[in-house]
Amino acid sequence: MPRCLSSWFRPLIVLLLLSGALTARAFELTPTPVADGVYALIGPTGARSYDNHGLNNNLGFVVTDAGVVLVDSGASSQGAALVAAAIRRVTDQPVRWVINTGSQDHRWLGNGYFADQGAQLIALQRTVDTQRAFGAQHLSTLEPVLKDRLTGTRPVTAAAPLPGPREPLTLGGVAFELIDLGDAHFPGDAVLWLPRQRVLFTGDLVYVDRLLGVLPESHVQSWRDAFRAMEDLEPHVLVPGHGQVCDLAKARRDTGDYLDWLVTEVGTAQANWEPIDEVVARLADASRFSHLDNFAELHRSNINRAYLDFERR
Numbered sequence: 070m071p072r073c074l075s076s077w078f079r080p081l082i083v084l085l086l087l088s089g090a091l092t093a094r095a096f097e098l099t100p101t102p103v104a105d106g107v108y109a110l111i112g113p114t115g116a117r118s119y120d121n122h123g124l125n126n127n128l129g130f131v132v133t134d135a136g137v138v139l140v141d142s143g144a145s146s147q148g149a150a151l152v153a154a155a156i157r158r159v160t161d162q163p164v165r166w167v168i169n170t171g172s173q174d175h176r177w178l179g180n181g182y183f184a185d186q187g188a189q190l191i192a193l194q195r196t197v198d199t200q201r202a203f204g205a206q207h208l209s210t211l212e213p214v215l216k217d218r219l220t221g222t223r224p225v226t227a228a229a230p231l232p233g234p235r236e237p238l239t240l241g242g243v244a245f246e247l248i249d250l251g252d253a254h255f256p257g258d259a260v261l262w263l264p265r266q267r268v269l270f271t272g273d274l275v276y277v278d279r280l281l282g283v284l285p286e287s288h289v290q291s292w293r294d295a296f297r298a299m300e301d302l303e304p305h306v307l308v309p310g311h312g313q314v315c316d317l318a319k320a321r322r323d324t325g326d327y328l329d330w331l332v333t334e335v336g337t338a339q340a341n342w343e344p345i346d347e348v349v350a351r352l353a354d355a356s357r358f359s360h361l362d363n364f365a366e367l368h369r370s371n372i373n374r375a376y377l378d379f380e381r382r
Contacts, residue, residue, distance in 0.1 A: 095151075096120055096121050096122055096124070096151065097151065097154070097155070098110040098111075098112070098124065098128075098151055098152060098154075098155040099111070099155065100130075100155055100156070100158060100159050101314060103129070103268055103306055103308060103314055104263075104266040104268050104306065105266070106131055106132040106133065106243070107129070107130075107131050107132075107263065107266060107268055108129055108130050108131075108132075108159060109127055109128075109129045109308045109314050110127060110128040110129055110130070110152065110155055111127050111312075111313060111314070112124045112125045112126045112127055112128075112175075112311070113125050114278055114279040114311055114312060114362045114363065115362070115363070117144065117175070117211070117214050117215075118214065119214060119215060119216060119218060122143070122144060122145060122147060122148035122151060122215065122218055123143070123144030123145060123148060123174065123175050123211060123214060123215055124143055124144060124148050124151070124152075124175060125175065125311070126141070126173075126175045126176070126273075126310055126311055127308055127309060127310055127311060127312070128140055128141045128142070128143065128152060129141075129270055129308050130156055130159075130164075131243055131245075131263070132159065132160050132162060133165075133240050133241025133242060133243045134241035134242050135165060135240050135241030135242075136162050136163050136164065136165030136166075136240065136241060137156055137160060137162050137163065137164045137165060137166075138164075138165065138166045138167075138168060138240055138243070138245070139152070139156070139164050139166065139167045139168070139183065139188070140168055140170060140261055140270045140308075141167075141168075141169060141170055141171070141175070141176045141177065141272070142167050142169070142176070142177055142178070142179030142180045142182070142183055143175060143178065143179035144174045144175035144178050144179065144211060144215070144222075145178055145179060145211070145215055145218060145219050145221075145222040146178075146179060146181055146182040146220075146221040146222045146223070147215075147218045147219075147220070147221065147222075148175075148179055148218070149179030149180075149181075149182035149183060150182060152179060153182070153183075153186075163186070163187070163188075164183050164186065164188045165188060165189065165240060166188060166189050166190075166191055166238075166240060167180060167183045167184075167188050167189070167190050167191065168191045168192070168238075168245070168247060168261055169190070169191070169192040169196055169197075169200070169227070169259075170196075170247075170258065170259050170260060170261055170270060170271075170272030170273075170310075171196065171254070171255055171257065171258045171259065171272045171273050171310075172196055172199035172200045172203060172255050172256065172257045172258070173207070173254070173255050173273065174207040174208075174210070174211055176272065176273075177192075177200055177224075177226070178204075178207065178208070178211075178222055178224060179222075180224075180225040180226065181221075181222065181223040181224075181225040182221075184225050190225065190226065190227040190228065191227055191231065191238070191247070192226065192227040192230055192231070192247075192259075193230060193231050193232070193233040193234075193236065193247060193249050193257065193259050194230040194231065194232050194233060195233060195249060195256070195257040195259075196230070196257035196258075196259055197226045197227050197230040197257075198230075198257065199255065199256045199257035200224065200226050200257070201224075201226060204224030204226075205224070207224075208222065208224060231247065233247070233248075233249040233259075234248065234249035234250075235247075235248045235249070236248075243263070243265075244263070244264055244265055245261060245262065245263060246261070246262040246264060247259055247260075247261055247262075248260050248261075248262055250274065250294075250295035250298045250299055251291045251292075251294055251295040251298070252287075252288045252291045252292065252295070253272075253273060253274045253287070253288075253291065253292040253295045253296075254272075254273035254274065254281065254282070254284065254287055254292065254310070255273060255284065255286055255287065256286055256288075258272050258273055258274060258295070259272060260272055260274055260299060262302060262304070266305075266306075267303070267304050267305040267306065268304065268305070268306045268307075268308070269299070269302060269304035269306070269307050269308070270308045271299065271307055271308065271309050271310055271320070272310050273310035273311075274292070274295055274296060274299060274310065274324075275296070275299070275307060275309040275310055275320045275323075275324045276309060276310060276311045276312055276323060276324050277309045277311070277312035277313060277315050277319050277320060277323040277324065278311070278312035278313055278323065278361065278362060279311055279312055279361050279362035279363045280327070280358060280361040280362065280363045280364045280367050280368060280371070281311075281324055281327060281328075281367075281371075282363075282367050282370075282371065283331070283367075283370070283371040283374040283375050283378070284374065285374060285377075287374065287375075287378060288378060288382075289328065289331050289332060289335075289336070289375045289378050289379070290332055290336070290378075290379070290382065292328055293325075293328040293329060293331075293332050296320075296324060296325050296328055297325075300317060300321070300325070303317070304317060307319075307320050309324075323361060326357075326358075327358055330355065330358070331371065331372075331375045334352055335348065335352065335372055335375040335376050335379065336375075336379050338351075338352075338376070339376050339379040339380055340379070345373065345376050345377075348372060348376055349369055349372045349373055349376075352372050353368065353369055353372070355368060
């Protein structure tokens with residue numbers, strides 16, 4: 070390399086390397102204020118990945134006079150450490166309780182990290198039963214995604230699950246209700262209600278900004294019924310399982326209307342025994358929902374799985 074070029078080229082290389090390092094900087098969660106002392110941690114709407122530590126969902130926390138209540142703990146021990154770091158940007162109080170709203174990996178596989186620090190794990194019995202049934206499978210599924218970032222993760226569940234379906238809890242003057250509204254995205258799903266603030270952490274009952282995903286374990290009719298029961302609470306603010314903090318009208322448009330559509334269109338087609346491939350082809354457009362993230366990747370699969378779900382019932 071000519072000497073005249075190397076004098077400016079080397080600093081340029083350094084700058085480019087620093088730029089790349091900044092771009093690859095560790096994934097962070099930013100606390101979003103929802104109400105007085107109540108915060109959401111909003112994950113990306115895309116898929117689980119190594120870069121996002123499997124935290125493609127929303128979590129949250131509540132700061133009370135007696136410590137912090139964490140709502141869901143992340144997909145791994147290392148991901149839970151990122152959650153703890155986000156909480157420390159708001160308060161130096163310890164996490165006293167970890168409340169699980171569901172049984173999918175990124176709702177609870179970070180439990181062990183917080184339990185090791187003295188936090189009490191809280192969940193409904195149906196949630197814990199499902200966590201225990203699926204824990205090993207979820208770890209196996211996450212392994213090729215998170216790789217070394219899954220190291221140290223243990224499937225730790227609440228030692229004394231609550232029977233449900235509606236359990237009042239109070240810590241540091243803040244009232245909570247952990248409520249089982251019925252199976253939704255996954256068996257054992259629950260919501261966490263703060264009645265005084267009228268804030269609802271919905272877990273995977275509600276998706277906004279992105280299309281919900283119907284899993285082989287989902288029960289579409291029950292999910293729709295659970296959504297309607299959730300509406301009866303009349304929350305002012307929702308922290309959905311995925312997407313931005315919203316109101317009930319937004320939740321209705323992005324989740325409730327789609328569940329109604331699945332029950333009406335796919336449920337009716339299955340009841341009439343239309344061939345499943347013809348149903349998928351006929352309903353694949355659904356343009357009223359096509360603006361939602363992940364529509365192209367999930368909608369056809371949702372129709373297929375909803376059909377099979379109705380067939381099983």
